[in-house]
Amino acid sequence: MKRVQTKTPFALPTDPVEAAQVAAKFWQAVELPQLAAERACWRFPARLFQCQVHQVRYSTTPARVAWTIVYGQHLGADDHLRHGCGDRDCVRPDHLRRYDGAQLVEAAHALYREGLTRAAIARRLDVSWNWVARHLRWHRPGGRRAA
Numbered sequence: 001m002k003r004v005q006t007k008t009p010f011a012l013p014t015d016p017v018e019a020a021q022v023a024a025k026f027w028q029a030v031e032l033p034q035l036a037a038e039r040a041c042w043r044f045p046a047r048l049f050q051c052q053v054h055q056v057r058y059s060t061t062p063a064r065v066a067w068t069i070v071y072g073q074h075l076g077a078d079d080h081l082r083h084g085c086g087d088r089d090c091v092r093p094d095h096l097r098r099y100d101g102a103q104l105v106e107a108a109h110a111l112y113r114e115g116l117t118r119a120a121i122a123r124r125l126d127v128s129w130n131w132v133a134r135h136l137r138w139h140r141p142g143g144r145r146a147a
Contacts, residue, residue: 012073018053023069025051026062030091041090042066066091067098080104082126097126105135112136 012019026049033040044062051058064083067073070093075081085095102123111121118132125132 012068012118014054021053022051022058022065026065026069041085041087041095042092043087043089044091045089062089062091062095067096073098084126106136108132 012022025129026046029044029046029049031043031045033042044066046062047063048059049062051094063083067081068075075098080099080101082097082099083090083095084097085092085093090096107124108121109118112118116124118136119129121127121136122129122132
């Protein structure tokens with residue numbers, strides 16, 4: 001049996017029938033909110049989406065599957081998805097934002113050089129304070145690494 005186990009990159013099968021099977025298995029597991037909740041999150045009950053079509057097993061994060069099914073865009077190793085709602089279980093496509101990790105790090109360094117605090121950078125880039133601290137640890141005054 002051929003195994004495809006990746007967090008990144010993820011792409012749907014090229015065969016339309018197999019792609020439809022993967023999509024159907026994914027959307028069957030999604031927990032939708034009540035009808036009155038227009039902007040509510042669509043939750044996936046597990047941290048990983050796993051399914052098997054013929055002799056191929058797919059395993060990746062649910063957000064990457066939702067993005068690929070809805071937008072049809074291949075997500076590469078440097079492509080990341082942020083949850084605008086803050087819920088890591090959410091797979092609603094309009095709550096997901098795609099970004100390139102290298103560009104985000106460059107933007108954080110530029111804002112840091114402008115004198116913004118780490119908390120202000122986190123708010124501006126919609127990332128956690130811990131993410132900012134982890135990626136800016138090499139850019140201390142004097143070029144020394146944080147202890």
